[in-house]
Amino acid sequence: MTWQPLCCGTPPPPTEMSDWPRTTVVSREPDLLEANVGDDVVLLSVEQGSYYALDPIAAAVWQRLAVPSSIDDLCTALTEQYDVTPERCEADVRAFLSELAAQHLLRVHESS
Amino acid sequence: MFTYAAHGLTIAAPFKCPELEPATGEPDVRADVGPIARPTAGRSDYAASPDEFFLGMPGLGHFLVRSGREVTIEPAAGVDEHTIRPFFLGTCLGVVLHQRGVLALHASGARTPHGAVLVLGDSGAGKSTLIGALVRSGCQLIADDVCAVVPDAEGWPHVLPGLRRLKLSNEAAAQVGVSCTEGRPISDARGKLSFEFRESTVREPTPLRAMFLLEPSNGSEARFEPLHGAECVWALTAQTYRPWYLDGLGRRADNFRQVLMTARVPLTRLQRPSNLERLDDLAAAVLRHAATTN
Numbered sequence: 297m298t299w300q301p302l303c304c305g306t307p308p309p310p311t312e313m314s315d316w317p318r319t320t321v322v323s324r325e326p327d328l329l330e331a332n333v334g335d336d337v338v339l340l341s342v343e344q345g346s347y348y349a350l351d352p353i354a355a356a357v358w359q360r361l362a363v364p365s366s367i368d369d370l371c372t373a374l375t376e377q378y379d380v381t382p383e384r385c386e387a388d389v390r391a392f393l394s395e396l397a398a399q400h401l402l403r404v405h406e407s408s
Numbered sequence: 409m410f411t412y413a414a415h416g417l418t419i420a421a422p423f424k425c426p427e428l429e430p431a432t433g434e435p436d437v438r439a440d441v442g443p444i445a446r447p448t449a450g451r452s453d454y455a456a457s458p459d460e461f462f463l464g465m466p467g468l469g470h471f472l473v474r475s476g477r478e479v480t481i482e483p484a485a486g487v488d489e490h491t492i493r494p495f496f497l498g499t500c501l502g503v504v505l506h507q508r509g510v511l512a513l514h515a516s517g518a519r520t521p522h523g524a525v526l527v528l529g530d531s532g533a534g535k536s537t538l539i540g541a542l543v544r545s546g547c548q549l550i551a552d553d554v555c556a557v558v559p560d561a562e563g564w565p566h567v568l569p570g571l572r573r574l575k576l577s578n579e580a581a582a583q584v585g586v587s588c589t590e591g592r593p594i595s596d597a598r599g600k601l602s603f604e605f606r607e608s609t610v611r612e613p614t615p616l617r618a619m620f621l622l623e624p625s626n627g628s629e630a631r632f633e634p635l636h637g638a639e640c641v642w643a644l645t646a647q648t649y650r651p652w653y654l655d656g657l658g659r660r661a662d663n664f665r666q667v668l669m670t671a672r673v674p675l676t677r678l679q680r681p682s683n684l685e686r687l688d689d690l691a692a693a694v695l696r697h698a699a700t701t702n
Contacts, residue, residue, distance in 0.1 A: 299642050329661060331668050334637030342660045347645065349638035 301349045302395055318368035318386075321405040322393060324361035328401070341401070348399065353378070357392055364405050367393070411435060415505060415512075415556040416568040416613070422481070423489040426592075426604055427497060427573040429611065437504055439479035439496060444472045456656025461503045468492065471500055476507030494594055497571060502554055502649040506659050511557045511666035512649035515619075516574070517550035517567050518542040519610045523617030524567040525698050526555055527678075528647040531598070533622040534680060536574040540584035541691035543608055549574070550610045554649050557616065557670050565670045566613035573604045583684045616673045618698035621647070625679035630690050632697055633677040640671040674701045 329340040337355035339348040350358055356377065360370055367389065375385045396402040409420045412428035419428070420435035444462070447455045453464040461473040469483040469492055479500045483492045505512040515528040516539040525542065527535040536552055543549050551570025560566055576584060577600050581591060591601030621635070621643050635643060644667040645651065654660045676697065680690055 299646075301638070329664055331641070331664070333641055333668065333671060336637035338638050338641045340660070340664050345655050345660060347642065349642070 299347045299349070300399065301351075302354050302392070302399075316367065316390075318371070319366050321364045321366050322361065322370075323364040323403050323405065324358060324396070325401045325403060339401075344400070346399070348401070353388075354392060357389060361396075361402075364403075409435075409438075413611075414568075414570050415501065415510065415551075415554070416558065417504070417508075419501075421496070423493065425493060425497065427493075427571045427602065429569065429572055429609070437477055437479065437501075439481065439500070441481050441483065444470045444480050444482045446470075454656075456653055458658040459507070461507070461653065461657060463499065465495065468495065471495065473500055473503040473507065476504050479504065498553060499650060503653060503657070505554070505556055505649070506653060506657050506663075509659070509662050509666075511663065511670060513555045513557060513644070513670075514553070514647050514649045515555040516552045517555045517570075517614075518547040519550055519614045520547045520617070520695055520698055522695075522699050524550055524614040525617060525694065526567065526619045527622050527694075528619060528643070529622035533624060534580075535622055536576055537580040537584065537684075537687065538620075538622060538680070538690065538694065540574045540576060540580065540586065540603075541687045542694065543574075543605070544585050545688070545691050545695070547695075548608045548610045549605050550614055557666070558613070559669050560613075560615070563669060563672075565616040565673055567616055568613050569610050572606070572609040573602050575600045575602055577601075579684055580687075583687045616670070618701050619644075619670075619673055619675045620678040620694060620697075621675060623677065623679050624682060626682065627679060628681050628683070630681060630686075630693055631677075631679040632693070633679075634701075635675045635677055640675045641667055643675060643677075644670055676701065 331338050335352050337350040371386045371389055375382050410424050411431050412419045412425055413431035414428050417436040418431055418433050419437045421439050422441045455462040459475050464470045467484055469487055472480040481496060502512050515526045516535045517524050517526045518539045527538050529535050549572055550567050552574050554570055556568040557565045586603050591603045594600050594602050648663055654663050
């Protein structure tokens with residue numbers, strides 16, 4: 297079993313996620329168990345036997361990923377919700393999505 | 409058969425278990441000595457499925473645990489019941505608890521005036537020694553090595569009475585104030601002795617008040633660090649008893665829910681000084697912490 301903290305804003309591993317158009321539609325893997333614990337969200341993939349800890353901002357993005365959204369829609373909503381520049385927000389969101397993809401927690405749909 | 413009560417269960421054992429509280433009544437769990445069929449596919453020393461757990465240990469014997477109700481023990485040639493008993497009391501009963509959907513933690517516990525205190529940690533961290541010091545200061549022993557935790561009707565975690573003995577090294581036994589001549593050697597080759605307690609034990613569930621994740625350190629002072637949120641979930645998951653069997657037994661999701669239930673109780677990382685002579689101070693600090701934490 298493994299334990300992985302996931303934050304929004306971690307430098308991205310080298311994937312093509314930074315090149316993906318803003319119209320790319322993504323959503324989260326639906327079969328994870330999830331719980332709020334204090335300020336954190338903990339995810340468990342029973343299939344993988346792995347646990348993930350999301351800090352509050354990562355948890356907010358994760359919550360929005362319950363429904364397929366484009367990267368553009370995600371960034372727009374988060375820029376309104378948080379005191380952050382659009383550029384910084386997009387960089388952090390792309391980094392987080394890369395991290396989720398690397399952990400097989402992200403689904404990518406046809407672009408909208 | 410010899411009948412005992414432990415972890416909320418009536419257990420019929422094929423040999424005497426002085427570590428367990430004698431009991432009467434219909435057994436929930438029956439353990440027998442007998443031959444065990446070997447797996448026909450896969451590994452020859454381990455197989456786990458939701459209803460059946462099989463484990464072989466070279467030079468020691470084989471174990472089969474079924475549906476949280478039946479335990480079969482097949483000792484290897486020349487292995488006596490004293491040698492095999494710790495593995496029945498540890499691994500087999502731990503798997504029984506997993507199969508019955510009960511959280512089993514790798515911890516020792518004592519009943520204090522404020523409720524149950526659990527000490528969790530890796531082997532060698534000093535869990536039994538610290539609990540021994542609490543018992544010496546007037547607390548009662550709830551369990552050693554395996555602690556079963558269940559929710560009450562309101563969902564509050566309670567610790568069930570378990571093994572009423574402490575595994576202590578010679579040095580720790582001297583500090584805890586237990587006479588070394590009372591200890592029986594344990595055959596798991598860690599050089600420890602088993603000290604049984606007949607008085608000062610608890611016989612009913614105790615509400616859980618505080619948990620301490622014990623780590624040895626090189627410092628001269630004890631350090632208490634409250635853990636929060638996701639850290640608690642990970643610590644309790646990692647300190648589940650034999651967590652590596654959870655996936656094979658199909659109990660990963662159950663364990664997650666049980667850990668979340670238990671994480672309602674404050675969990676503190678405790679880095680203890682290596683000096684055993686400060687043990688009474690450490691026990692007093694743990695009691696103060698348990699009294700004031702919320």
